[in-house]
Amino acid sequence: MILKKLLIVLLSSILLFLCLSTSTYAISIRLDYSGSISVGDTFNLDVIVDGAEIDSVLGFGELFAFGFDVNYDSESFLYNGATVGLNFFDDSFLFENTDVAGSICPGIAGDGILLASLSFTALVAGDHDLGITSDIVDPLDPLDTGDKNEGLFSLSGTMDITQSVDINVAPVPEPATLLLFGFGLIGLAGFRKRSKV
Numbered sequence: 001m002i003l004k005k006l007l008i009v010l011l012s013s014i015l016l017f018l019c020l021s022t023s024t025y026a027i028s029i030r031l032d033y034s035g036s037i038s039v040g041d042t043f044n045l046d047v048i049v050d051g052a053e054i055d056s057v058l059g060f061g062e063l064f065a066f067g068f069d070v071n072y073d074s075e076s077f078l079y080n081g082a083t084v085g086l087n088f089f090d091d092s093f094l095f096e097n098t099d100v101a102g103s104i105c106p107g108i109a110g111d112g113i114l115l116a117s118l119s120f121t122a123l124v125a126g127d128h129d130l131g132i133t134s135d136i137v138d139p140l141d142p143l144d145t146g147d148k149n150e151g152l153f154s155l156s157g158t159m160d161i162t163q164s165v166d167i168n169v170a171p172v173p174e175p176a177t178l179l180l181f182g183f184g185l186i187g188l189a190g191f192r193k194r195s196k197v
Contacts, residue, residue, distance in 0.1 A: 026051045027063070027154060031131065031165040038170045042080065042121045045130055045165070047100075049113040055155050061109030065153035067091075067101035068161055070118055071131040076169070078121040085114035098150055100132075107155065125171035131164030 032046045052063040066088075072079055084090040088102030095101050100116050120130065134150040152159040 027152065027156070027159060029152065029161045029163050031163050033165070033167065036170060037122050037167060039122050039125050039172050041169075042119060044117040044119055046117050047115040047132060047161075047163075049115060049152070050111040052107075052109045052111075052113060052154065054109045055107070058106075058155070060106035062107050062155035063109065063113065063152070064105060064107035064155075065091075065101075065103040066115050066161065067095060067098045067150040068132040068134045069099045069150070071129070071133050071164065072120065073128060076122070076124045076126070076128040077130065078123060080119035080121060082119070083117045085116055087113065088115070101150075122167075122169040125169050128167050128169060129164045130167050131162070133162045134160050 028050050030048050030050065032048055033043055035043070037043050047068070049063060052061055054060065055062050070079060070082070082092070082100045084092070084100065084102040087108055088104050091101040091103050092098065100118070102115060118130075118132075134152070152161045
């Protein structure tokens with residue numbers, strides 16, 4: 001319980017520091033998956049950051065925390081869960097309204113930084129959207145009720161990381177499956193006939 005309070009105080013302090021920060025960098029988010037996907041396949045959607053730089057004053061990387069929700073159609077995909085990138089602590093359990101969250105101290109810099117891998121199973125053929133959303137708070141608006149723990153937190157400020165990608169899910173190749181089943185039946189019939197002789 002004390003660790004949770006300490007972490008919340010630390011994250012609140014970092015948020016305050018971010019709100020007062022005025023530097024800007026060109027951080028970008030991308031969603032990657034590899035290979036073709038068919039109905040029934042399980043695959044990963046990687047959430048990756050590019051362009052995180054080293055702060056010249058502090059001497060460490062500018063990226064230190066993130067939080068987001070997973071966006072998917074439950075009729076098209078089964079969400080199997082997320083694995084936070086190895087560089088980050090998995091803070092997902094701390095925030096009940098956020099699907100995936102992570103932090104690192106001191107900050108990290110570079111390209112191709114894996115925030116998290118999201119695991120899905122394809123249920124229906126066709127073109128479908130998968131994505132992440134962040135509901136960040138505007139520090140200048142006292143009525144903003146967004147989640148204070150969502151977005152990309154860096155020394156240059158809080159960034160909305162809402163992204164989506166179109167996933168093409170191929171149907172299960174039925175003709176090849178039926179052909180294979182047919183050859184299996186022919187093989188069994190031949191084996192049975194051979195056993196009788």
